[in-house]
Amino acid sequence: MATASNPTMVVGLLLGGALLLLYGLRLLSEAMQRAAGPRLQKATMALAQRPFMAFGVGLLVTALTQSSSATSSLLVELVNAELVPLTTAFVMILGTNVGSTLVVQLLAFHIADYAIPIAGAGAALGLLTQHKPQRDLGQAAFGFGVILLGLAALQAGSGPIAASPITAEVLRALTGAPLVLALLGLLLALAFASSAAAIGLVLVLTASGALSVFAALALLFGANIGSTLTALLTALSRQSVTGRRLALLHTGTKSLGAAVALALLQPLTSLLAQLGLEPAWQVALTHLIFNLALASVFVPLAAPVTRLVTLLLPEQENQYEQQLGPRYLDPEALASPAVALGQATREVLRMADIVTEMLRLSMLAFEKPDARVPERIHELDDQLDQLNAAIKRYLTQLDESRLTREQVQRELALLYIITDLEAIGDIID
Secondary structure, three states: OOOOOOHHHHHHHHHHHHHHHHHHHHHHHHHHHHHHHHHHHHHHHHOOOOHHHHHHHHHHHHHHHOOHHHHHHHHHHHHHOOOOOHHHHHHHHHHHHHHOOHHHHHHOOOOHHHHHHHHHHHHHHHHHOOOHHHHHHHHHHHHHHHHHHHHHHHHHHHHHHHHOHHHHHHHHHHOOOHHHHHHHHHHHHHHHOOHHHHHHHHHHHHHOOOOOHHHHHHHHHHHHHHHHHHHHHHHHOOOOHHHHHHHHHHHHHHHHHHHHHHHOHHHHHHHHHOOOOOHHHHHHHHHHHHHHHHHHHHOOOHHHHHHHHHHHOOOOOOOOOOOOOOOOOOHHHHHOHHHHHHHHHHHHHHHHHHHHHHHHHHHHHHHOOOOHHHHHHHHHHHHHHHHHHHHHHHHHOOOHHHOOHHHHHHHHHHHHHHHHHHHHHHHHO
16 A cells, blocks of 8 residues: 555545545445345344344345444334334344444454455455356455455555644544544544444544544444434435434434433543544444443333334325325435335225225115215226326336346236236225
């Protein structure tokens, strides 16, 4: 790695290192999601009624895919489709928090020197094999190598910053303002859209001496909050109350934990100094302990906490009665075929309910002739036609290459069912 000999080189190393870090995380996340995503989604739904096992699933999913935001988005979609209860999803969120810390622990090792061999081995595996699982594994290894290259560039670029007297003066001023540092960490996580990338940068700057442990911990706690805000803003922009509840739980627990940690920042820093660990290790260890502590507190309290959030964000009365079109067909869920098929199934069940209501009204028309009954049946048939068209359009948007054989069979079954239901509705009408 080149040494930074002038300001232009420093900026180039820092910017290039940050971009390499982000791109490597994306490659690693995409490869692991392709390799293990469908199986992990099935496990997520299968353990929906076992909250404590769900914590392990959330941890495992995020540890493998290295994308807590992707896991959180998946959970929001599962909760919206009523495939996973809110309490279980909250427990899984706590598991994803712990899972996202594991790569940070790995980055605390001095393994940047092996970046090129790891990336080269991954590239060779991806180029020389025709089997998709091996190619995904090769891309994952290549992505991890790119992450290490980014960290090495950041480390080289941060050297002159650490030696600058200006840096020492700024850090001395910020030591008395941990809230400002936490806000900077929050903005850093938002800018990177990845807590792993933000905290990886903090680790490198700490290891090079550009950041003190005190400042690094304040940035760390802010980054933990920032990693939840993207999902929160997304949930707030949607109409789903359930998604807002889960996002509020995620952001609320992280914010509460960070507030307590910032209040204890000075004694915490003193305690870590007595352990005799390297500064970067102190930060990485704190990141892990912080999320484990949140899980140990809130997993046993998952049920009462979710009930509290449900009271704070109640279901809007009659919010569905005025919605004649589809309620559950979320375009964002198309990226997760298992979730998208679950939501399409719920719309099909709505069609079945409408047909049942049409049958009831048709029998009522013979028992008590009323001019309004045929009109109501016709309105329901129009609604049935709308749902039929919407479900077909939604299912055709699924990426067939990402569907398993079982999912393809389920998609075809849903198409046959909605065709039959529409035909029954036409007969009744």
